[in-house]
Amino acid sequence: MRIALASALLWAGVASAVPAQAQQPAVPTGPVTGEYYYRIKWGSAEEFKRLYERNHAPIMREMQKQGFVTKMDVEEPFTHLAGGQRWDLRVTVTYREAASALVVGGAFDQAFEAAKARLYPNKAAFQAEEKLRFSLLEEHWDMFVAPVGD
Secondary structure, three states, X not given: OHHHHHHHHHHHHHHHHOOHHHOXXXXXXXXXXXXXXXXXXXXXXXXXXXXXXXXXXXXXHHHHHOOOEEEEXXXXXXXXXXXXXXXXXXXXXXXXXXXXXXXXXXXXXXXHHHHHHHHOOOHHHHHHHXXXXXXXXXXXXXXXXXXXXX
């Protein structure tokens, strides 16, 4: 608890010392794009992609059918990236509105959980495959981006 409080106080002090132009932009009110990067353990890329397509992609396609998601792309680099910069799979999702992507427990989360329960009635099997999918990763990170300018 003390560490969390100290971190919060330190962050508050750092944030107030940062010039205004360097601070984070306000959360957009319209569409927002999330980029999800996956660095996969050597030799595991095909298995990871198979599990992603089997378990996660159908839920996201359902979110697109329901209008929460307006666009999705799954990409992989075709050139070599250096170690720390390396990612093996990038999923880019454009959400209809920032609240769909950023509000925990909101309408998107509820629809997502409902779709998951409907598409994967065997919860234990689904969870086991998702655990396997994430065990194949070296690293995973998400980044939300907003357009700059007009």
